[in-house]
Amino acid sequence: MSKTIIELQHIYKKYGDFTALNDINFKLNQGEFYTLLGPSGCGKTTILQTIAGFTDATSGQVLFDGQKINDIPASKRQLNTVFQDYALFPNMNVHDNVAFGLVLHKVKKAEIEERVHDALKLVQLDQYANREIAELSGGQKQRIAIARAIVNRPKVLLLDEPLSALDAKLRKDMQYELRSLQQNLGITFLFVTHDQEEALAMSDQIFVMNKGQILQKGDPVDIYDEPINHFVADFIGESNIIPGHMIQDYEVSFLGHTFECADAGMRPNEPVEVVIRPEDLVITTPEKGKLQVKVSTQLFRGDYYEILAYDNQDNEWLIHSTNATKDNAVIGLTFGPNDMHVMRYNETEAKFNSRLETYEE
């Protein structure tokens, strides 16, 4: 098991009556890529700022390498932050921006030159040392901000929506670059985004947040396939979420039919919600379908059609299909036991008990 480098224990942050962070607990291991994912205002930046030392928690402990660091100033913490707006110094060239922290720490000139060169090489901008910041593209500025952070050789890099200012294509390229940079450097990344695709693509572990709490922690496949509640299922990718009830282990009922499923451990008759991802539904004839739905509209998405349909109880169904269908057509849908994920209904509002994190190994 890798070593824990950062640990948050019972972190609360209050602004007057408003609770921005509500009992945050987690551990970050050395060398892994973690993402805080959640909607705007859920507290992601506040967590980064608490770890970085730019804001004080109202209560709770921040540990770095096993030592409490709540009272250690930001500049003395062995971590660096990459901000959304890059925060580069516009009046200094690329070299001086990257060298800034080293000069401040009075590192010897020869070492500064070597480390700046290495950092720029890592972000593939070693030819740009003498460029002015104004002469760089958005993606290049982003890389310089990363070079400036990694030149200090931090054990942990905090990244606050670092790709949000980039266009879609560049953003994708940078996702690959950041991921491989993290793997090459072997340092811990804590990355903030509200973009679920970005989180799924890049992370070893994701913390899904809402309203100042961590609702679920897991690797991207777990989070996608086994969302703990309605919020997570809805937030992570597109899903059909249908109310129903459990008959017994491995048997669930919804829309008046009983289906074999892969879930167990709930009470007979317990109200549940069933999640089926749009790409797991297969269109067939109405007679062969396990369910019948009526097509409302469809959109061509390039490599698939996104079809919107309704069942006879007016539940909305989203279906991804490589074949087009016709508006107003009645179609059949099939799906297997493993294409359904059954969630307890009363967990809809429940949160992942992040307190358990503290004791988890």
Ligand SMILES: Nc1ncnc2c1ncn2[C@@H]1O[C@H](COP(=O)(O)OP(=O)(O)OP(=O)(O)O)[C@@H](O)[C@H]1O
């Ligand atoms: N100085 C402050 N005073 C009062 N409320 C604040 C302050 N800073 C943050 N908040 C509130 O705390 C909550 C969490 O803010 P935070 O910036 O951490 O959210 P976020 O998840 O990073 O959002 P975004 O994705 O929009 O950046 C928000 O509701 C915000 O309005």
